[in-house]
Amino acid sequence: MMTERGVPVDHSTIYRWVQKYAPELDKQTRWYRQVPDWQARSWRVDETYIRVGESGATSIGRSPTVGMPWFLPVPKRNVAAVKRFLAKTLRSNTITGFPRVINTDKAPSLARAIAELKSEGICPQTVEHRQVKYLNNVIEGDHGRLKRILGPKGAFKNRTSAYRTLKGMEAMHSLRKGQGAMFAYGQPNPDAVIVSRVFEAA
Template structure:
């Protein structure tokens, strides 16, 4: 069954709008006008519903493309996101090179939320992919949580917990770039809708950082778009595209 059955628009058009919104930090109303200029009349509320449905699905389908830390030295921190006038907490982890490892939006900032986040970040990683160093701020909850995860065998016993402020500059800078995408949003109404939208922002940031570069055959923005489209079965498979590109290159060399 098609992922876009009963939708008003074709799948490539829907993904096009969702990608633009999640990658460029524009308002729904601005995107409505931009899409209309391309001959696709669509209401901003329709784009909103598309983002809510397909941004989490894009993140889910592409997780395995990018979620492999390039370093075992992690930087963990949380930033603030306002939801219905109240501050919520977006937990985020990057490696020392700034590559996104994982994220988690919580209504609370406590040991339970921190443990849920770190457990999520560790889940599915091979032993050699798990961190050997985690740097955090001075919040005491992280030390408690890391000790619990060690006792449960979910992270290495030799893991070192550091609380060096300047080492977290890389994750704080990454917060700022994410906030640029969040800024045009005219207020999140619920934690669910906020998390769904942020999933789209985060996954498009990982593609922009080049974390799925091995799947970006053209090494450009179009290649990023094709990664998303292929995840939904739109167009040729990555193997077919690679063969076609190779044939074109060989033809060009012999011409």
């Protein structure tokens, strides 16, 4: 886009823009991306693998289709990582409250983490844990979209840059899927309208 306008921009400049503005984009558009309370009561949790540095990290995330796309890059796919992610999500999701049901695949670490969070009082006993793989087809599709954007290497230099970049990507994906469109009703590109509005206000 910048080249078309005759403005030479180095790739490192684009990188710095992403690191600075992606978290701000996520923060400023959160209000627009809220979903109805009844819809946010069903969570979908899954994990996918991305490379960070010389090793790898697992980005464990809740489906963006039911509200805010929470994710957390962690070094290992284990019970501790799942507990850390779910505890953060449960504590942060104060607007819509606790979920009615958490949908996961049949990974043992997910079941054990949810059971431990219930025993520790972090997750209410009333929350149902449903292990049915096909219910997470939507979030599996989001993983595929993420991998296509990142390309075949799909690597970040460090966990901080991965976290910041993913924040912006998930925020824009939510808006492009129509979350928040009601706040730009009748506009041909509601996602662009919302982004322009929030940054003008900021």
